[in-house]
Amino acid sequence: MKKKDEKSHFNDQWEQMLIHFKNFIRTGDQEQLHLFRVQVKKLRAMLELFDVTSTKKQLSKDFKPVRKIFKHCGEIRSAYVNMKLWAQYHFTDEEFLMGQLYEIEKGTNSVKELKNKYLKTIKAAHNDIADDLKHIGNKDIVAFYKNKLDIIADLLSKLQFGNDLHDARKQIKVLVYNRKIARSALEYSKIDISDEYLDKLQGLIGDWHDNILAMQLFSAPELNHKPIITKIKRQDTRFKRTITALAHDFEKKAIVTEKQKV
Template identity: 30%
Template sequence: MVRVHLQGGRYAFQKRQKKYLTKKEKQWLLQLHVFGESGDPEAIHQLRLNIKKVKAFVQMMKACSDKRIVKDFGPFKKMFRQAGKIRDAGNSLKLLKQFEVSFAEYSERQERLQKEAEVVFNERSEEYKKKGKKAGRRLQADLHAVRSRCIKDWYASRLIKISVLVTASGDLLHEARKRIKELLYVEKLLPPALAQEIRLDKDYLDRLQDAIGDWHDMAVIVETYAGREGADSQAMVDESGRREAKVRMLAGDFYLKAHLT
């Protein structure tokens, strides 16, 4: 375990940062290979998850260290977006199957989009690999010590923004989920003493982001599916309403609940 020293108000944990980035790179590279070999949708999910964790780290470093680091992350974006097309189509098909609804035109379109996205992704996998590894080297080269005060301020400002977003709906509510997950990802990287000072209620935040994710997946399907000729979608509309109600219940008094007492 890398020791962390407090020096002049800065947590000098570059070694911890480098270890984190190296681990994430190994993981996304492995999943890139696994998907190319097997087409396993779980590999796409894990690849995106590891890139999300790198992105969350970059957002914190942008606020507290060097804005150039955002450019370092740039080469990951195309890979992430293309993997997202595969993932989104797969999730849509999974939900339709779960609710045993049949809308052939929509299902066929999602299957076609998924296959097309997979072909493009695999064709570009070598490019993604080279650019991603180069981006990783640049990220590590631009690491700096970070002031603990800045990290705590970053968390405080993010929590305030999220407390507003969770009262909204649609894309804004989905954005709240992304920001909650960023906080959770970065918290795992922090020195234990600093994480204890921030006092996040991780269990609560994880329940809330999960509830928003469940609602968002259903809302996307309902928006696309509802009103189609021959589409018996009332069960899905009702379920979407129930999932949103669960989000609203959890999101009440967000700022207070997000902190351990």
């Protein structure tokens, strides 16, 4: 991808993030909040790649103020996810539901009150980052992807269902989110990465992680709902079995072909 195309792609992704944030402030819509947070993750992944050619400073550091907004909004998202779990598992504790609704309303109002400050923060972060974006050469992109694939393969080779697996998913998503920028460089280097495989693996790990969060929620002393916990444990066993099979021989499955450059 040419430098002007890289910068245009970055600006487009930033604009999408801003649109979703403004929509959430205006409507309080949870889907807009979710899409804002997804865009933050995409931009963070992109800046990790851009940092490869950054000589003065790490651009990802200039993104930290936006990530603080992301974390603030995460409190609202967590309460909403808890409410969805309440419905999914047919939990009948109305007090629990009202508590989550209260947290959503309180958090949303808090973000709205900080609207002007947060919009200024987002604008300032963009100004700090955009002028320092450097072109990423094919060799740098290929080296970045190979390094990430090695890290993921190492994390999955000694598969443990804990933080390492969650970290492996984060690394996979960095590759997934940078597809557009990296595509031509990978094709030029005759590296064919299976998008379908990476999507399926990271999706399953995400489902497993959500299931763990559900178990933690319903295992809390104030809830401790044993029938739900039993159901979640059965799901956990199924997730582990499927992920173990899918993660086996990660590199062979992730890289469809890697031919010598002619």
